[in-house]
Amino acid sequence: MTPTLVRRHLPHAAPVPRVDLCARARDWSEIQERMLVPVYEAVYQRLEVGSGSRLLGLDCGTGLALLMAASRGAAVTGVEATQPERLALARDRLLPAAGDERGSRAVRLTDGGDDGIAVAGADGRPYNVITAFQPIGCMAGDSAGLSALLESAAPLAERGAPVVLVGWGPPERCTTSSVLRVARKLADPLRSTGSWRPALRDDLEEVAQRAGLRPDGSGRVACPFGYADAESAVRGLLSTGLFDAAVEATDPAQVDKEVTEALQPYVRADGTVWMPNVFRYLIARIR
Numbered sequence: 611m612t613p614t615l616v617r618r619h620l621p622h623a624a625p626v627p628r629v630d631l632c633a634r635a636r637d638w639s640e641i642q643e644r645m646l647v648p649v650y651e652a653v654y655q656r657l658e659v660g661s662g663s664r665l666l667g668l669d670c671g672t673g674l675a676l677l678m679a680a681s682r683g684a685a686v687t688g689v690e691a692t693q694p695e696r697l698a699l700a701r702d703r704l705l706p707a708a709g710d711e712r713g714s715r716a717v718r719l720t721d722g723g724d725d726g727i728a729v730a731g732a733d734g735r736p737y738n739v740i741t742a743f744q745p746i747g748c749m750a751g752d753s754a755g756l757s758a759l760l761e762s763a764a765p766l767a768e769r770g771a772p773v774v775l776v777g778w779g780p781p782e783r784c785t786t787s788s789v790l791r792v793a794r795k796l797a798d799p800l801r802s803t804g805s806w807r808p809a810l811r812d813d814l815e816e817v818a819q820r821a822g823l824r825p826d827g828s829g830r831v832a833c834p835f836g837y838a839d840a841e842s843a844v845r846g847l848l849s850t851g852l853f854d855a856a857v858e859a860t861d862p863a864q865v866d867k868e869v870t871e872a873l874q875p876y877v878r879a880d881g882t883v884w885m886p887n888v889f890r891y892l893i894a895r896i897r
Contacts, residue, residue, distance in 0.1 A: 629857060634849050635695035639672040639703075641846035645835050646776075649889050650675045650743065652831045653774050657739060657893070659684050666730060666737040666766065668759055669744040673700030680704070687730050687737070691759070731766035740764075740773040740896075745889060747777035747813035748790065749852055757820035764821070764896050771896045773823055778809040779830060779888035786835055786885045789847065789872040796856035796865060814892035823894035830890050837883040843876075844869050 659665065661683030667676050670688030679686050688704075690697040740763055746753045760773060767773075781787040794807070818825055837843035844866055847853065856865050876885045 629848075629854070629862065631693075631695045634851075635672065635693065635699055637845045637849035638696065639674070639699045641837070641842055642849045643672060643674045645833055645846075646743065646745070646889070647674070647678070648831045648833050649776055649891060650678050652829060653741070653743075653891055653893075654679060654682060656829065657772055657774075659739060663739050664735060664737045665739040665741065666763060668740065668742045668763060670697075670700060671744065672696045673703045675741065675743050676700070677703055684739075689730055689763075730763070736771075737767040738771045740767055740771065742774065743776050745776045745778055746817065747809035749807065753813065753817050757817050760817070760821035760823065764823075767896050769896055772826070773818070773821075773894045773896065775814045775817055775892045775894065777814045777890050777892075779890050780809065780811075783888040784809075784886075785876065786847075786887050788875075789869060789885070790852055792865075792868045792872050793853045793856045796853075796868060797859050814890065818892060818894040821894075822897060824897055826893050826895045828890060828892045830888050833887050833889045835883075835885040835887060839881050840870055840873050840877055840883055843873050843883040 653659075657663075659679055659682050663679065663682075663684035665676075665679050665684045665686045667679075667686060667688045669691050670676055671690065671693070673688060676686045676688050686704075688697075688700060690700065740760075742756060742760065746756065756775075764773075778784055778787075814828070815825055835843070835846070837846060847869060848857075848865070853865055853869065873883055876883050878884055
């Protein structure tokens with residue numbers, strides 16, 4: 611198994627939100643990212659990811675999905691586009707410390723310079739699985755650039771290799787949607803790029819079509835969001851970035867207050883928070 615992490619630099623970075631980005635990345639890693647584990651497991655099982663897999667994870671975040679693939683025997687490469695704080699945590703998670711002989715695996719690590727995709731394919735061996743697990747379809751403009759990224763990555767994969775995209779399910783199947791509406795309300799009048807909007811039925815298919823991929827099946831997975839308490843729920847939800855436009859339009863304290871209030875219907879008698887959701891994945895093929 612050979613985990614490799616690569617940073618891809620975009621020519622036009624989004625404005626830096628008024629948040630502690632390192633703390634936000636830790637909250638994603640420690641609280642929120644595990645909510646998507648059912649999607650990772652369903653995809654890996656369906657595609658039979660294992661010792662014969664060479665997997666390229668786009669926008670890999672803090673690396674939990676890569677770690678799960680590596681534990682199944684896959685060789686994994688991660689590209690993190692815009693969040694170096696998450697990439698730093700992925701390094702800690704995936705790369706053994708000096709003298710640590712766990713798994714006796716060779717490790718190659720690079721930040722990718724100005725062309726992370728090219729670095730990801732530097733060894734010339736084609737990938738047979740590409741994943742883009744960062745969910746889309748819940749924020750205006752959240753798929754911008756993804757089709758171009760997939761087009762850039764496609765030449766690194768075998769013909770017919772599966773490419774996996776993930777998105778939010780229908781709002782009526784995602785109780786978290788009622789909380790995310792707070793983001794749209796507070797983001798006014800900045801309701802263009804960066805504010806919440808309901809997921810649409812063909813969000814994933816449209817991205818695949820623009821990237822020149824051939825859809826080849828899809829699935830839905832239950833991904834309940836469960837938290838120890840309301841404070842953890844607020845931290846986890848804010849770590850998604852879906853509330854950043856609201857923070858920019860108001861202030862962090864106001865966002866915390868209104869998200870906490872919106873969570874009250876989902877706080878159980880023991881103080882835990884439970885919000886059932888459904889996520890959707892699309893498998894498309896390299897032509």
